[in-house]
Amino acid sequence: MNSSRFWVRLGLYSAFTAAWVSMMGSLYFSEVMRFTPCTLCWFQRVLMYPLAGLIAFGILRRDHHLPFLVLPFSLLGQGLAVYHYLLQKTTIFSQPSSCGLGVTCSSVWIDWFGIVTIPLLSVFGFMVITIGMLMVIAGGENRPNLVGASRWPRWPVPFVVVIALALYAAEAVRAGEMEISLPDIQISVPSSFPFLEFSTDSAATPEPTATPTNQERGESLYSQACASCHGAQGEGVEGLGTPLSDSPYVAELSDEELLALIRDGRAADADDNRTGLAMPARGGQSELSDEQIGYIILVIRNWQ
Numbered sequence: 313m314n315s316s317r318f319w320v321r322l323g324l325y326s327a328f329t330a331a332w333v334s335m336m337g338s339l340y341f342s343e344v345m346r347f348t349p350c351t352l353c354w355f356q357r358v359l360m361y362p363l364a365g366l367i368a369f370g371i372l373r374r375d376h377h378l379p380f381l382v383l384p385f386s387l388l389g390q391g392l393a394v395y396h397y398l399l400q401k402t403t404i405f406s407q408p409s410s411c412g413l414g415v416t417c418s419s420v421w422i423d424w425f426g427i428v429t430i431p432l433l434s435v436f437g438f439m440v441i442t443i444g445m446l447m448v449i450a451g452g453e454n455r456p457n458l459v460g461a462s463r464w465p466r467w468p469v470p471f472v473v474v475i476a477l478a479l480y481a482a483e484a485v486r487a488g489e490m491e492i493s494l495p496d497i498q499i500s501v502p503s504s505f506p507f508l509e510f511s512t513d514s515a516a517t518p519e520p521t522a523t524p525t526n527q528e529r530g531e532s533l534y535s536q537a538c539a540s541c542h543g544a545q546g547e548g549v550e551g552l553g554t555p556l557s558d559s560p561y562v563a564e565l566s567d568e569e570l571l572a573l574i575r576d577g578r579a580a581d582a583d584d585n586r587t588g589l590a591m592p593a594r595g596g597q598s599e600l601s602d603e604q605i606g607y608i609i610l611v612i613r614n615w616q
Contacts, residue, residue: 316451323447325468326440327382328371331363332476334437340480341430344487346590347421348541352396356434359389363441368473374464379445386445390438396431416537421592527614530607537600538608541591546615553591557615567609574605 338357341347349357363385370378399405399418420429541553548555556562562570577593594600 320448320451321464323444323451324371324464325444325472327444328367328468329472330437330440330444331360331367332472334360334434335364336476336480337433337437338430340483341421344484345421347430347592348590350417350419352392352399352417353430356389356392356396356431356438359385359392360434360437367441368469371464371469372466374466379448382441382445386438386441390435390442393431393434393438397429397435400429400431419592421590526607526610529604530609530611533600533604534608534611537594546612556612562612567606567613570609570612571602571605574608575602 338349338353338360342349363382366381366385367378369375370381375381395405396417400420423429538553538556541549542556546555546557554561565573575594578591594605
């Protein structure tokens with residue numbers, strides 16, 4: 313009985329901790345790192361955030377119905393998170409240019425070790441909660457006729473909440489105080505790209521000229537990687553991305569500088585960031601090559 317009670321407690325408080333870590337982690341990414349959540353991210357938040365309060369109150373009330381209240385949220389959230397991850401990392405599902413107003417649902421904000429993205433972290437969070445609740449059910453402590461169910465310790469609840477809030481606050485303060493200085497980078501660009509045709513006039517600044525095929529490729533890639541934030545025709549989207557079609561800033565950038573900007577992204581606190589939102593590297597499309605970015609540049613230059 314003592315061994316069973318240990319595993320039940322482990323599942324219960326692991327689920328509670330996972331809910332709070334997931335909630336504060338998602339807030340850190342959006343409110344501190346300024347990563348704009350996509351539609352699927354919001355759906356997962358709608359399912360995760362209530363669990364942080366629901367599990368807390370369930371433990372405080374020692375409610376034997378808690379697992380049955382939590383599992384519908386965690387199972388549905390886990391399914392959405394798995395779908396979101398597959399949308400990012402595979403071609404099983406078609407990848408829409410946008411899953412709603414805002415960044416694309418296939419955008420990759422973080423890509424740790426080439427595997428770990430935000431949806432995968434969400435998968436782990438929902439999975440821990442699901443397994444934890446199943447452990448409570450398997451241990452029989454969801455049944456009110458057992459004495460063990462009435463002995464859930466209450467003290468871990470405020471402890472976990474305080475720790476989660478403290479970690480979030482510490483990271484927010486650290487991010488606010490951190491100054492990032494990037495060294496000057498000299499980019500060596502070949503005199504000719506296989507995907508661009510340059511003017512042969514040596515006195516003029518080399519500028520790419522679009523062929524119909526390259527223009528069509530660029531429009532398709534722009535629609536996938538850039539349109540949801542910068543508009544279908546580069547007109548910009550209020551609160552998300554600045555205009556590209558009539559931008560003095562973009563016009564002053566060389567093709568090499570523009571390529572580097574798209575490839576590396578831009579931090580929310582960058583000096584030239586006017587939206588206060590982070591721009592994902594490669595438009596959130598981690599597989600986008602420099603050659604494909606070159607096609608996108610052709611489209612942007614054509615507007616100008």
